[in-house]
Amino acid sequence: MNYQSTATQLKEVIDAIASRGWCSATGGNFSARLDLNSCLITASGVDKSRLEAEDFLVCDLNGKVNSTSKKPSAETMLHTSLYGFSADIGAVLHTHSVPATVLSTHFLNRDCLIFCGYEMQKALQGITSHEDAVTLPILDNDRNILYLAEQLKQRWQKDIFSYGFLVRGHGVYAWGKDIQEAKRHLEGIEFLLACELNKMLLEVGK
Numbered sequence: 001m002n003y004q005s006t007a008t009q010l011k012e013v014i015d016a017i018a019s020r021g022w023c024s025a026t027g028g029n030f031s032a033r034l035d036l037n038s039c040l041i042t043a044s045g046v047d048k049s050r051l052e053a054e055d056f057l058v059c060d061l062n063g064k065v066n067s068t069s070k071k072p073s074a075e076t077m078l079h080t081s082l083y084g085f086s087a088d089i090g091a092v093l094h095t096h097s098v099p100a101t102v103l104s105t106h107f108l109n110r111d112c113l114i115f116c117g118y119e120m121q122k123a124l125q126g127i128t129s130h131e132d133a134v135t136l137p138i139l140d141n142d143r144n145i146l147y148l149a150e151q152l153k154q155r156w157q158k159d160i161f162s163y164g165f166l167v168r169g170h171g172v173y174a175w176g177k178d179i180q181e182a183k184r185h186l187e188g189i190e191f192l193l194a195c196e197l198n199k200m201l202l203e204v205g206k
């Protein structure tokens with residue numbers, strides 16, 4: 001895809017995501033593949049609800065940026081790692097939502113969340129029934145992004161990673177073959193997380 005149409009599509013999706021409150025205080029980062037070896041990604045520290053054209057950077061899959069005065073997010077390496085793992089990944093969306101943050105820290109001894117019984121599961125690629133068990137891996141957060149990228153690589157080699165994962169106390173990464181599928185996966189995952197959190201709150205209130 002060319003730069004301009006990719007940037008336009010990605011900005012539309014980020015606007016919608018930001019309006020949901022999933023990237024407060026400049027949180028989150030978003031990317032889309034341009035070709036086999038490069039992607040477009042949001043710059044570090046920009047307000048996702050007020051993105052400008054210059055807030056997008058182009059980088060190669062080693063995270064090397066070919067532009068400008070803006071810096072890439074430290075988390076760029078997680079995006080580029082995913083593109084490197086699979087040529088079928090066309091977009092990666094990362095949010096800092098409240099349900100993702102709360103649930104991933106509440107279950108400190110778990111390395112995944114499992115969803116079952118939700119119609120919304122069918123928003124996820126490969127899930128055809130609400131009766132399927134949907135696994136969402138959790139990686140422990142780490143300020144050393146190289147370490148986190150290595151954890152991701154190791155989990156990728158042994159787990160089912162079809163649509164996304166959580167970083168504990170941090171947020172969601174979701175992806176898809178293109179920007180629209182990545183958006184559908186992100187919205188599905190955020191919906192499932194919100195359901196689980198609300199169920200827990202109802203239990204507390206009993």
Ligand SMILES: [Zn+2]
Nearest residue numbers: 028075170171
């Ligand atoms: Zn983040």
